[in-house]
Amino acid sequence: MHTLMGRFTLALSAAVLQPVVLASSAVEGQEAPASPAASSTPSETIFIRGEHVITRPGTVIDDAQVLVRNGRIVAVGKDLPMPEGAREVSGTWICAGFIDPWAAIGIAPESLGEAGGTPATRSTDSVDPYNFDHLRRDALRAGVTTARVQIGAGARVGGIGTIVRLAPTTKREDMVVLPDSNVWMTIGLSQGNQMSFDAQGDFAGFGSRAMDPFERLESVDRLLQMIQAGKNYLVQKNEYKHELEAWQKTIAEKEAELEKDAKKAKKDREKAEKDATEKGKKFEEKKYKEDKKPTPPRFDEDNEVLARVADGGLPLIVHANRVAEIRALLSGSESMGRLRWILAGGAESTFFSRQLAERRIPVLVMPVPMGRNRPDEYESHDLSLAARLKKDGVQVLLGSGGLDPAATRDLPLLAGLAIGAGLDRQAAFDALTLGAARALDVGDRIGSLEAGKDADVLVLDGEPLVSTTRVRFVVAGGRVVVTPEN
C-alpha cells in the first residue's frame, strides 16, 4: 500500500474489519502495564531539572528547573528550590511537549472516513480514550503530547475539530484540551475507491479519481458561499438583536406613556363607557396596537458554526493543494476580513507566498515522503515546501497528515526531514510547539514552558528534533507518563 489513500484504507480496514487481530496484537505489543512507580497522579508535584531548558522557541536557560504541581507549570527558572516530597526528574534538554496539528489519533478510526459531515459535526463526539492506546503511547514516547484530530478528514466538509491530550486515561473529559478548535474543509482531494482500469481495459484495482478542475473550483465556490451564508446568518442574528432591543424599547416607552396617563385614561374610559351605555351603543375598548415582536432567524446549527467562522471565532482549515483553488480561495475570501484561516497541504502554495504572508495565513504542511503512487493533487509535493514557504515569510506548521493514527509518532522525524530539506530548525521547533498552539487558540495553555500553562514537558538526552535524540521522560497533563523503563 503505497498511496495515502492506500495507507488510510489499510488503517481503516485494519481497524474496522479485523478487530480480533488488533485486540490480540494489542495484548502482544503491550508492555507490562506501567508499574506504580512510573505513572503518577496529577496532584503530584514534579521537579524537573535540565542542563538546557527551552522555555519558548528561541529562548534557552541553562541549568534551570521547572516545577509542576496539580497539572500546571508553577514556576520556571534558575535556582528554584525543590519542594519536599516532589518527584525529581532530570535530563539534558527540557522543552514543551510537541503538538501534532494534523493528526488522526485518539478518535475512532471509522470516523475519519465520515463522508456525510456538516459544519456542525463535532470531533469530540468521536473521541475514544479506550482503543488504540498503544498508538497513543508510541506517540508519547516520541514526544508528542497533544494532537488536533478531525472527524471526516477526507470529506468535503469535515466539521469541527478538537484538540486532545494523548496521556493515558479512560475519561473523555481528561482527554479533551479544546473541544472546538476549528472547522475543516477540503478542496480537490482525489475521491477514493474508484475502480481503475489499465491500458487493456482490464480492471486494475481500486484507486482514487482526481477531481477535474471545474469540480474543484465549484468546491471553492461552495465553500465561500457557506462562509457567506454564515456571515449572513450572523448579520441576521445581529439585526434581530437590534430589532428586539428596539421593540422592547418601544414597548417600554409605550407602557411608560400609558402609566403616565393612567388616571386620565381611566376617567376617559369610564366616561366613554357611560356615554356608550346612555346612548345605547356598544362600548368598544380602545385598543392599543402593539408593534409586532420581531421573529428570530430560524436556528440553523450549521450556520451557527459558520457564523463563528465568519466572525473569526473559529479558525477555518482548508485542505487544498493546487494553484487554481488556492488562488480562488484567496481572492474569494478577501472581502471576509474577519475570517481566520489556515491552508493545509498547500503543495503549490509557494506561488502565493506574498499574499499568504501579508494576510498572515499559516500553511499546515505534511512533510511526508511520497512516491510515484501519490494522489493527483500532491503531484508537486516536495519535502522542501516548508523551507520555501518559511523563506518567503509565511508561517509554517507541520503535521502528520490526519489519516493514519500511527503517523503521529513519527512527526518529530518528519520535522527532521523538513529541516534536512532546508527548514530552519527553530521554525520547525516553533511549528511543533508554540506556533501550533497559537494558531489553534490554545497558546495560553500549551506550547511553551511558562508558569500557569498546562504541564506538557519533555525531558530529552539531546536537542529536540535531532533524530538521534532519545526522549527519556514525558510529563503530560501534569503526570509522568513516559520513563526510560517503558
Added chain:
Amino acid sequence: MVIVAMALCAPLLAPFSPSNTPAVAAPVLGVPTSVAAPLDAGSVAIRADAIWLGDGRVVEKGTLLLSDGRIADVGTNVSVPSGTQVIELKGTITAGLIALHGYSGAPNEMVDGTRPSMPESKLRFAFDPSHYDFEDARKSGITTIVLTPPAEGVAPGITAVVKTAGGTMLSDAAHLSLVFTADGLVSNRKPTSIAGAMAMMEEMFAQPRGSVALAAEGKLPCLFETTTKPDIQRAIDFAGRHKLTGAIHGAALAGELAESIHDAKLSVIVPVIEIGKERRALVSVAELAKKDVRFGFGLDSPWNHPSELRLGAAMCVREGLDSAKAWSALTSDAARIAGVDARVGRIDRGLDADVVLWSGNPLDLGSRIVAVYVDGVRVVGGDR
C-alpha cells in the same frame, strides 16, 4: 533570573560555492530536469569535521582526496597536490547510501507476467540511467541501487546493481530471485499454491542449468522474497537443502527469527519502512543487529520516495537499533550483501569515489545533503 537567549542549533552551511543555498527540489510541475553536464572527474580534496570510514572508524578534521573517480587518500595527513580544488566542509563525509531493493527507472517492467519462472531474465536490461527516478535517489544521498524484480511468480529474474549517476553498472547479475511468499501467487496461473510453487522450485534445482546451476554451486547468491515468518522458515529450509547463500527480503518481522537466519548464514534486507509502521517491526530490526545478522535496507522506489531509506533507519534507531549498525546497514554491510563491497560502501583508498557531504550527523534527518559525488563527479550540490 537571567535568561540567556541562544539560537537553537543551526548548522553552519559550508561556503561551498557562490550560492549558499543547497540544491532545491525539481520545479513544481514535476518536469524532469535534464542531467547537467557533470563536472570533470578530476581531483578534489575535501576537508571536513568528520569522515566516517564505514568500518566504525571516524577521522576527525581530516581530508578526503578524490582523483580520477577513485578515493585516492583519506586521513589527517593527506598531501594534496597543488592545483587541486579544495573544499571546506563544516560537516561529515560518508560513503554513499545503498538501497538494496528497488525498481527505479522502470517500475512496471521489472517482471514478465506471462510465466512464473524466468530465471535467466536479467534486470540489467531494464536499467535506464537517464530516468528521473535516479535523480530523486541521488538527491537523497543514494549512490547505489540494487534493481530487483517484484516478488511475483517463482523465479522472476536476476538482480543488477547500478549507480544512480553516470550509468555505471556494478554488477549485472547479483542475485537470483526466488519467491517464497504467497503474495506472489495468482489464482489463474500455475502455481496457485505454496506447495505448487515449492514443487516448481524443487524441479528447477533438481536439474539445475544456467543461473540456477550457479546458485546451486554457491557462485550466485539468491534473493529470498518472503512476507511472513513461515515464508522465512521455508526459505531457510530450501537454502539449507540446496546449499544456497544470499539475503532474505520482504518480511517485516524477520528479526524475530534472527537466530535461525544467523545459523543459516543468510543476510536480511529489511523491507522499506513507511511512517506509521508498527512498532513490533521496528523493534525486530534491532533484534537482527543484536543477534549479529548482517542486514541492509530495501526501498521500493519509485513507489516509495528515496528519502524513506534514511527515514526508516532513523525510525529503527529510535526504537533501539544501535546507530553504528544502522549506518553500516545503509552503507558497508549493504555493499557486502549486494556483493559490491570491493568497489563501494566504505571510504578507503582505491574504492570508488561515491561519497556524500552532510551538514551534520548523517543519522540526523535534519542534516542537509550538501553534495553528492558519484565516481568522483559532483552530481548534487553547488552549481552543477
Added chain:
Amino acid sequence: MSIDYRFGSLALSGLLAFATLARAEGKQDEKKDEPRSLVIYADHVFTGAGSNYDGGMVTTSGRKIGLVSPNRAGGDDAGKPELRCFAITPGLIDASVRITPGLVSVEQSNEVNPAMRVAESLDPYANAWDAQVSNGVTTVLVNPLDQNVIGGLGVVLKTAGPESIAARTVKADAVLRGAMGQQASQGNHAAFGRPTDFYSRRPTTRMAVEWEWRKAFYDAAASTRDATRKFSGSEQLVAALKGDLTVGIQAWATQDIRTAVFLKEEIEREEEFKNGLNKPRFFIDAAAEAWKEPQLLVRARVPVVLPPFPAAGRTRENAFMAWNTAELLRKEGIPFALSSHGLPGAESTLAMQAGYAMRGGLPFEDALAAVTLTPARLLGVADRVGTIETGKDADLCLWNGMPFEPSSRIIGVVVDGVLRVDRLAPEKNK
C-alpha cells in the same frame, strides 16, 4: 447425572477472553516449552479406553502419560505440581479443521494433485491454533481446500508446540484428500471461443468429478505395469489403492456419498486393480446425509466424519442433518467422528458438537469416542493419541463440569506434556 461445581469458580472473565487469554498464555509458555511432570486429580477420569474412574489420578512423565490410576495413592511425590479438576478426558481430536492461509493451500492449476502437501503452506503463528487449543482440541487433521477433485495430502498435527509445523506433525501425508459433489467443479467453465485461463477445463459437473477420480485411479494402476506411464502423484494414488494411504473424500449429500462408495467397490471389484491394488481405505468427510442410506456404508465398510451440526438442518451442498444423525449412525454400527471445521464461535467448537450429538440421543461414551479414539483410528494415529493410557502422548483436557455440557468449561489443556491452557482456580497448587 448431577453436576458438581466444586471447581466451577474461576478467577477470570467470560468466554470473550478465551482467544486473547490463550494467546497471552501461549506466549508465556513459549519460554516453558519444556514439559513438566504433572499430577492431576480428577473427580471423574474418562480414559476413552473403556474404563472410567471416579476420584482418580493421571500423571504425566515428559511428553507422555505416566500413571492412570483409580485412586490417588502415591501421587504426591515432592516437587510434582498437583492440578485438580472435575473431569479429565483425552485431548480432543478434530478430523476436519481448515486452518489454512486460504486458496494458496491448494494448487488449482491441475484438478488432480495427489503429491501436493498442505503442510507446506501452514502457518504455525496463526491465531486460529490458539483458539483450537483453548477449546480443548489437541490434534487435528488439516486438508488442502476442496477446490480440486484431488487436492493433495493432508497432515495430522498438534495444535500447540514448537513454532514449526514439522515439529508439531504427528503424521505427515496422513490422508489423500479429495471431494465429490459440487465444490470440486465450481469455478471451471467450458471453453466458449478461446479459453482465457486454465479454468476452462473439466470437471464442470458431478459426473466429471467422479470421472476424474476414476481416471486417476485407473492411470495409477496402469503406471504400476508400465513405468513410462508414471506421473506426478501416481505414487500416492498407488499407495491409496494398496491401502497404505487413507483416502478422505468430502461428500455432503446422499448422491455424492453413494458415488464415493460405488467407487470404492469398483476398485475392490475390477480386474484393473488386482494384484494388491484393490484394498483402498476410504472415509467420507462431511457426510451429512450418511444417515439416509447407512446400509451402503456398512456394506462398503466406510467410516464417516460428520460436519458441524447446522442450526436449521441444511448444510452446504443442500444436504440435511439433524441432532440425531450421530445416534442413527451409531445404531447402524457405522463408525463416525465429529468435526467442527474450525468454525469460529463458541457454539461451534468440537466439544459443542459432541454436546449436540448427545442432545440427539447419543450416549456420552460414544460422544467421547467420536471426538477422541474414533478419529485417532481413522487417521491412523491411535498408537499415540485418542485415549488416556500409559505411554501415549500426554494430551489431556481438564473440565470443570461434565464434558460436553454447554455449562461446562475447559479449564486446562495439556499438549505433549506442556500445560498450554491454564484457567484453574488460584488455589490449585496446594
